[in-house]
Amino acid sequence: MIKRQAEANIPNRWGNFRMIGYAENENDYAPHFAMVHEKTDFSKPVTVRVHSECITGDLFGSFRCDCGEQLEESSRIISKNGGIILYLRQEGRGIGILNKLRAYVLQDKHKLDTVEANEKLGLHVDLRDYSIAILMLEDLGIKEINLLTNNPDKIASFDGSSIKVVSRLPIIIPHHDINLKYLKTKQEVLGHMFKYPSENGNSEH
Helix, strand or coil, X not given: CCEEEEEXXXXXXXXXXXXXXXXXXXXXXXXXXXXXXXXXCCXXXXXXXXXXXXXXXXXCCCCCCCHHHHHHHHHHHXXXXXXEEEEECCHXXXXXHHHHHHHHHHHHHHCCCXXXXXXXXXXXXXXXXXXXXXXXXXXXXXXXXXXXXXXXXXXXXXXXXXXXEEEEECCCCCCCCCCHHHHHHHHHCXXXXXXXXXXXXXCCC
């Protein structure tokens, strides 16, 4: 069971956050984090982004995915009226950074999509566990949330839990030519709730 291990104030360009580290033990090298914005009103449904780690997108700005841009847009939205970012250490939908790089090689070499590449490596398409997010929200005393997501599986993960999803807030990110196939796969194969650009170049959401 994870629990609070450390916390501190972290000011950034989106405002002042309380950063809380969650792990099973106090010396865990890769804890999960809750970033609680100073404007957060705990008496109302709280805007929450449950974000799984993406080193390539979040840290290095990769255009192969939309992860880093989703994190930035979530921060922008939360900066206005408060909210929480839960940063879960589940790189590459749970397969880890090394397998993620191997999957990228297969995508480039054999023109596979993100799902096909994982399957080619003998890996599950999505190994993420959102029960961690539920435990973190319970610890923070939150009962109701407005969830920032396009992923129906993320919404479904709260079914039957102590956390009620009051509404879904979409995160629509402009595509790049490099990640258009990735976004199409997320929509057509994984059921994410957005539409990729039409052939005439217009975005349909």
